[in-house]
Amino acid sequence: MLPAPVPANDANLTDDPGLTDLVDPDLLPAVKALGSTPQFRWVPALLLENRVLVEIQDFDEDGVAGAFVATRTASRRYVIIIPERYRGARMDALASVLAHEATHAYNYISNLDNRRQGCSIEEELRAYMNGLSAWVVLGGPTALADRYEPDTLEEAVNSSLTRFYNGRTVLEFDQDLDQSRAFLRRLYGPDCGE
Numbered sequence: 001m002l003p004a005p006v007p008a009n010d011a012n013l014t015d016d017p018g019l020t021d022l023v024d025p026d027l028l029p030a031v032k033a034l035g036s037t038p039q040f041r042w043v044p045a046l047l048l049e050n051r052v053l054v055e056i057q058d059f060d061e062d063g064v065a066g067a068f069v070a071t072r073t074a075s076r077r078y079v080i081i082i083p084e085r086y087r088g089a090r091m092d093a094l095a096s097v098l099a100h101e102a103t104h105a106y107n108y109i110s111n112l113d114n115r116r117q118g119c120s121i122e123e124e125l126r127a128y129m130n131g132l133s134a135w136v137v138l139g140g141p142t143a144l145a146d147r148y149e150p151d152t153l154e155e156a157v158n159s160s161l162t163r164f165y166n167g168r169t170v171l172e173f174d175q176d177l178d179q180s181r182a183f184l185r186r187l188y189g190p191d192c193g194e
């Protein structure tokens with residue numbers, strides 16, 4: 001079972017015209033692909049119900065494939081950002097990043113993370129698990145074992161997810177969560193709390 005929110009209704013909202021107002025046209029195929037799967041129908045529902053914007057912006061922080069920001073402004077309250085350098089990346093890689101960041105959005109909006117700021121290993125664990133699941137659901141059963149062009153979002157996503165998944169290349173249901181937490185502690189550093 002995925003660590004993901006479930007919409008109140010199990011409707012496929014991928015054709016809701018409101019998505020075009022919220023999601024950058026280059027990211028809309030990834031959002032629609034997520035929303036077309038039973039595992040990730042909650043993503044378009046979350047975006048629509050909470051007016052979460054999904055944008056491509058020109059920011060270049062090394063190693064960051066996406067970010068969720070709570071702005072505290074009425075017109076742009078919640079934003080998921082993908083760096084400009086990833087415009088045109090493969091849909092499944094963008095969808096994996098969006099599933100990860102949408103998990104952060106859900107956790108924040110639903111008050112599941114009481115810290116509300118900073119880093120939390122448990123929150124990152126949930127987000128990584130959803131990113132991993134989206135990568136395999138949309139990329140197919142060989143997604144983790146496949147090879148990707150160097151210096152692309154696809155290669156970065158696969159490399160990070162494979163390390164998170166303890167080097168495994170086949171999705172199984174007996175993940176060693178302690179090893180995954182250890183990876184996240186190394187990745188995010190000592191300032192990231194539990």
